[in-house]
Amino acid sequence: MTVREHKIVVMGPLGAGKSTLVQTLTQGKAVVTEARNTDPSVGKEYTTVAMDYGDIDLPGGDRLRLYGSPGQERFSYIWPILLAGAEGAIVLVDGSKCVNATLAGQHLQAIAEHAPTLPVVIGITKCGRADDPVLPHWQAWLGVHAPHLPALPLDPRDMNQAITAMDLLMSQIECNAMATADE
Amino acid sequence: MAPTTLPSAALPFVQQLRIHLAGDIAMPRRPAYAAVIHDDATVCWLDAKNDRMMTTAPAPIALTLLQKLLAEEHPALSLAPVSQELFEQRAIVSSNLPLRPSLWNIGLAATRLDRLMPPLQMDAKLRLRRWPDFRILAHRPDHFRLCALLIKQGASVQACCEILDIPQRAAQSFFNAAFLTAYAFPVMGEDAPVRPSPTDGLVNLWRQLRIRWSA
Numbered sequence: 082m083t084v085r086e087h088k089i090v091v092m093g094p095l096g097a098g099k100s101t102l103v104q105t106l107t108q109g110k111a112v113v114t115e116a117r118n119t120d121p122s123v124g125k126e127y128t129t130v131a132m133d134y135g136d137i138d139l140p141g142g143d144r145l146r147l148y149g150s151p152g153q154e155r156f157s158y159i160w161p162i163l164l165a166g167a168e169g170a171i172v173l174v175d176g177s178k179c180v181n182a183t184l185a186g187q188h189l190q191a192i193a194e195h196a197p198t199l200p201v202v203i204g205i206t207k208c209g210r211a212d213d214p215v216l217p218h219w220q221a222w223l224g225v226h227a228p229h230l231p232a233l234p235l236d237p238r239d240m241n242q243a244i245t246a247m248d249l250l251m252s253q254i255e256c257n258a259m260a261t262a263d264e
Numbered sequence: 265m266a267p268t269t270l271p272s273a274a275l276p277f278v279q280q281l282r283i284h285l286a287g288d289i290a291m292p293r294r295p296a297y298a299a300v301i302h303d304d305a306t307v308c309w310l311d312a313k314n315d316r317m318m319t320t321a322p323a324p325i326a327l328t329l330l331q332k333l334l335a336e337e338h339p340a341l342s343l344a345p346v347s348q349e350l351f352e353q354r355a356i357v358s359s360n361l362p363l364r365p366s367l368w369n370i371g372l373a374a375t376r377l378d379r380l381m382p383p384l385q386m387d388a389k390l391r392l393r394r395w396p397d398f399r400i401l402a403h404r405p406d407h408f409r410l411c412a413l414l415i416k417q418g419a420s421v422q423a424c425c426e427i428l429d430i431p432q433r434a435a436q437s438f439f440n441a442a443f444l445t446a447y448a449f450p451v452m453g454e455d456a457p458v459r460p461s462p463t464d465g466l467v468n469l470w471r472q473l474r475i476r477w478s479a
Binding site: 168234 | 415470471472
């Protein structure tokens with residue numbers, strides 16, 4: 082029996098919650114590469130400097146590998162490496178940031194350049210409850226940067242919300258595969 | 265007394281409502297406020313700009329009435345666009361609800377198995393203008409799948425059922441809700457490919473895992 086590996090990448094700017102999401106989905110078993118944060122604009126003591134990695138056993142012996150990218154632009158050379166062979170990506174956006182200051186557009190741009198057909202879901206973090214609407218200024222930002230991508234409010238600490246984001250991504254993957262097969 | 269209706273009242277209610285909801289995006293100068301009228305009385309007020317629905321009776325009564333009327337072939341409802349000034353003067357509120365999620369739920373519940381919400385015919389193909397508000401979709405994985413399909417291409421109820429292997433009623437109720445809230449628009453001549461997703465692919469393995477986790 083051939084064991085297959087499936088790869089999902091979690092991207093987004095520093096402090097958006099990527100490591101947390103990977104930890105949540107792997108039930109705390111992810112490997113993280115953290116170092117002391119030197120960016121004073123982000124209120125966290127440690128930050129990812131290489132990648133986060135965790136895996137989930139799938140039925141039939143396959144493995145779902147989750148990679149969390151480093152958020153800082155200086156590590157952007159890693160993003161295409163992580164995107165290679167990925168079946169989908171979740172891009173997290175820190176919704177508490179000023180919409181003009183977010184660097185999430187860089188991550189979407191990297192996906193557009195290196196994996197243009199990749200199914201993507203956007204999670205807006207730190208923006209209130211999951212049943213709150215996406216705030217109007219973020220809706221406007223999404224309209225410019227990701228008009229055809231689904232975006233949902235997401236608390237990456239919450240397993241149910243993390244699973245919802247994955248369900249949404251799987252729907253994207255499913256329909257992308259159908260469209261590709263039809264071409 | 266209900267506000268005076270404008271010329272668009274000649275259109276069936278569902279079309280009036282769709283034009284009103286799309287107006288905040290496509291035609292920003294149209295009034296964002298309107299009254300929904302039945303039997304010369306205002307059932308609720310709509311504020312598309314702030315995504316609010318204000319019912320004049322307690323919400324369960326007003327929503328049940330709207331659901332019942334919208335399930336009929338010719339709903340005895342009309343929409344009267346009003347100015348912000350008139351809206352602020354006259355909007356009497358019993359319950360304050362999120363507009364599109366409330367209409368979405370009404371659309372889902374107004375489903376009859378033998379037909380789609382008029383003027384949609386059973387063979388109508390819909391395509392999504394954009395992804396719906398996630399307050400609507402948060403707990404409906406079937407709806408995620410329908411959205412992911414219909415954002416890419418137009419498809420009929422039957423095509424959706426065949427492609428995604430979902431019950432007809434689920435697809436029909438989604439079509440009604442997406443059409444009523446103006447997230448979806450009718451398209452012509454786009455035929456969806458009928459091809460099930462591979463049973464051993466990541467998507468199906470994930471769904472099996474979800475079942476295992478929830479057991």
